[in-house]
Amino acid sequence: MGIRSLLSRPLAKYIVQQQREWMARSVEVQEKWRLELVAKAAGTEFGKDHFFKDIQTYSDFRQAVPVSDYEDLKGYVAKIKEGQNDILWPGKPLYFAKTSGTTSGTKYIPISKDSISNHINSARNAILTYIDETGKSAFLDKKLIFLSGSPVLTDTGGVLTGRLSGISNHHVPAYLRSNQMPSYETNCIEDWETKLDKIIDETLHQPMSLISGIPPWVQMYFDRIIERTGKKVKDVFPDFSLFIYGGVNFEPYKAKLFESIGKRIDSIELYPASEGFFAYQNVQDDEGLLLLLNTGIFYEFIPVEHFFDENPPRLSIGEVEVGKNYAVIVNNNAGLWGYSLGDTVKFVSTNPYKILVTGRIKHFISAFGEHVIGEEVEKALRYALERHPEVEVIEFTVAPMVNSADGGLPYHEWLVEFAKMPVNMEAFLADIDRRLTELNIYYKDLIQGSILRQLQLVPLRKNAFIDYMRANGKLGGQNKVPRLSNDRKIADELIALNRS
Known part of the structure; x- marks a missing residue:
């Protein structure tokens, strides 16, 4: 057993114990975050505009903070892009995650020094939770690939800007750098097909054990490998034992992906977005995703059937019900307030709080x-x-x-x-x-x-x-x-x- 594999086990046990502690008091933890977020942002421009200093109860919060989308916050973001401080969150964001929108064009989602740990630690904890549950950790000693966007960052008003996956690439722990693939140079290639061919060049003869990415693009990677070698993925990468994915429902891709691999392997579903890392699969035989309630995000939920009402009901975590579809609203420690993700989720459990991502409110x-x-x-x-x-x-x-x-x-x-x-x-x-x-x-x-x-x-x-x-x-x-x-x-x- 290698050093990475060996050291991961006690860390995994510690993380899972912490997880159990906040899971046992989820409603209390969410209220703590609501109070903390409002208190910290009271001196920001948004906080002053919405009278954060007068907010005490959740009812006060709902009255003061409207449900918003990117268009509603765009004016505040524009001031940050001009270089101004203390607009949505104290100081200036650490990053802007650039995403494409349909009505808003390019979106610039702030990621702060406070919120970056939500993105990075949650991805790490998903893997550690898997290790603690299954006892499998040997994959950490071989090669790991994360199919992602370019890590090249630009400057926007003094804020480093790029795709979320590229930003995350800069925070891969040092102990994983030596077995992370593809190379930094290859990851910087913008054209996807050129990049994909180069990734295959680099990985084809490596002991790949973990592959991560959005299923359709992983499938494209597998198709190219099969075309080049004439072999199933399991025969090219006999050490491949863990697939990590997110972004889309896996079910329609599952049969084709596993057929390409040539065997069943373990998988972990994630629910990340530029606005936050929200949930991950913490039990292999349970399709529900554990909602991360202790990472700097205060969640609200609007029943889907009322989302387009003039004054839709907004529910805190303690008010949701199993089996109902909700639109997700987030307030986070990067300065998103009453922000509608556009995603819909359904709770499959409230002890602990576990969800399925069911679609998009506008799809x-x-x-x-x-x-x-x-x-x-x-x-x-x-x-x-x-x-x-x-x-x-x-x-x-x-x-x-x-x-x-x-x-x-x-x-x-x-x-x-x-x-x-x-x-x-x-x-x-x-x-x-x-x-x-x-x-x-x-x-x-x-x-x-x-x-x-x-x-x-x-x-x-x-x-x-x-x-x-x-x-x-x-x-x-x-x-x-x-x-x-x-x-x-x-x-x-x-x-x-x-x-x-």
Whole structure:
């Protein structure tokens, strides 16, 4: 057993014990963070504008701090970008995490000296929790790869700026630097496909034991390895034993990824974002993610069905219920206040508080009043995949077809890139549709009322989604295709690319 593996075990035990302590008093811990965040930011411009010095109770907080998105905070961020201090959080951010937005263009999400530990320590703790649960630590002594964005940072008003994954790269612990891959030089390559080929050059003959990244880009890495070697990933990397992922629902990618690997291996799901590292899988046989309630974030939750109300209810952690979908609101020690992530989650446990990420609040189809959400289409697809085990799906998205070319009833159009097609496509579609009607009563009513007909599916050519992402300058990194759209923009672009 190597030194890294050996030393990780007592540290893992210590971290898990700390975790148990705050889990046992989650509601109290969250209230402590609310008080601490408000007190520390009272002298900032945002704190003065919103009378933080007068806030005492959670009711006071809800009245003083409105639910916001990036557009609402953009004016404050602009002042930080001009070099001003004490705007959203005391002092100046340590970093800006640059992300792309649909309405706001490029977003600059502040990461402070106080909040950086949330990003770095949470990723570390996810691995240590796995080590403590399974007793497996030998993977730390071999090579580890983190498929991420470029670590090159620029300057914005005196604040270092870059992608979150690139920022995180600068904080990889020294004891892991010597076995981290790819090299810094390769990681700095901006073009994803050039970078991917170079990563393969560097890793092909290395004892890779841990691979981490967003599933579609990891799949692309695996595909290139198989093309180059003619072997399954397990035969190229016999030491590969742990896959860490986040960013998208793993289920639609699982069959293809494990088929590419050639064996089942352990995996850890993470829930990171530029705004914070929110949860991770802390038990191998439990799909629920442990919500991290003691890392400098005060969470609020809005029931999804009320999110677009004029005055939606805002719930603290002690008020949530199992089985309900909520929009996530965060207040953190980098200066995000009442900030709507745009994500929806469902609690699967409140002792401890564990969640599933169910979709995006703005990613839905309701062209006909059905309000179908991401969780529902992913569950329906999973149901069909279980009934048709020969099928492998690489990627998919769903959009409404209001005016069909044949003049018939409208429908939901699924655009799917298959690795392996269904033997019986008609039965496959019927299974998806059947499960969707069970999951969404409004969709069922529309089908039974002959307002909609059964979904239709367009099989896309190989690499259709990769070509779409490339055409939109979003190939690689942390980018992903929305699973649901309430318009035809993505669908029509994919169909046009499919014909070219």
